[in-house]
Amino acid sequence: MNGPEIHVEFAPGLRVFVPHGRRSGATPVATDGSSTLGHVVESLGVPLTEVGELVVNGSPVAVSHLPTAADSVEVRAVERPQPVPGAPLRFLLDVHLGTLARRLRLLGVDAAYESLDIGDPALAARSAAEQRVMLSRDRGLLRRRELWAGAFVYSTRPDEQLRDVLGRFAPALHPWTRCTACNGLLTEASKDEVAEQLEGGTRRSYDVFAKCAECGRAYWRGAHHEQLEAIVDRALTEFGTG
Incomplete structure (x- = not known):
């Protein structure tokens, strides 16, 4: 590229995508004079899926903005x-x-x-x-x-x-409502409905079951339930039910 030179600064969370030399402060970038700002940002390694606002000389612009010489560009991360x-x-x-x-x-x-x-x-x-x-x-x-x-x-x-x-x-x-194998929705099931999937010990030890409406897989509170429950509890504690 040998067109207008602009100065680009990336939000801290986006610097993981760019070469080390561009990770702090505004750095000069040579453009070709015809590529959009979105294209320039992607050419520097940052997917546009990770970009929030693009701010040029203090004003928000679209990814279709054509950079001009000496533009000061701030690339912000997506809002959360x-x-x-x-x-x-x-x-x-x-x-x-x-x-x-x-x-x-x-x-x-x-x-x-x-x-x-x-x-x-x-x-x-x-x-x-x-x-x-x-x-x-x-x-x-x-x-x-x-x-x-x-x-x-x-x-x-x-x-x-x-x-x-x-x-x-x-x-x-909505924990415990989807099949972890196929993503289908779970419904309550009787022991008889899932009997063919149960080993003898499971059949004797458990009475509450669910079944995937898509693939038919049976679920119950088995040996790994405490580990799964810990994942659910952490998520609900930090992020609630949404």
Whole structure:
């Protein structure tokens, strides 16, 4: 690029995306004179899904703004909680976020998940068709224009990932209402209705069951219930029911 030079400063939370030399203060950036500010920001490594306001010389502008020489640009992070207009809040997670998907479902959040690597075009198309917020750590995927909405998952640790998503989007929480395997809704079930899925010890020890309306999987308060309950309790304590 050999066009007008501008000065860009990123919000602290966005500096993880940019080279070390651009992580503090305003830094000079050469533009080509024809690219939009949104394109310039993305070329520096920051997905637009993570950008809130773009402020040029003290005034908010659109991503379609064409930078001019000596512009002073402030790139702000998205506000939290982040409003998602239109459809009910639903998520789509890529193949690398299976544990996060199961934890969101545990909390009753509608979280579709692709267990196979179906490719970025197919994921983006599903996000658009079903109006789901795409959650991913793949910046290339989040740059696809056909996405309905998207968000970068900043951590690699499931506990931190869950807190990040709940804090950013504030979804309504309805624990124990979704199948952690397929995202279907759970309904109460009698022991007879799920008998074929129960081992002898489970059949003798438990009397309260639920069953997924989509895949038919049975649920009860088994050996791992305390661990799951701890995840639910932490989420409800910090984020409420939404």
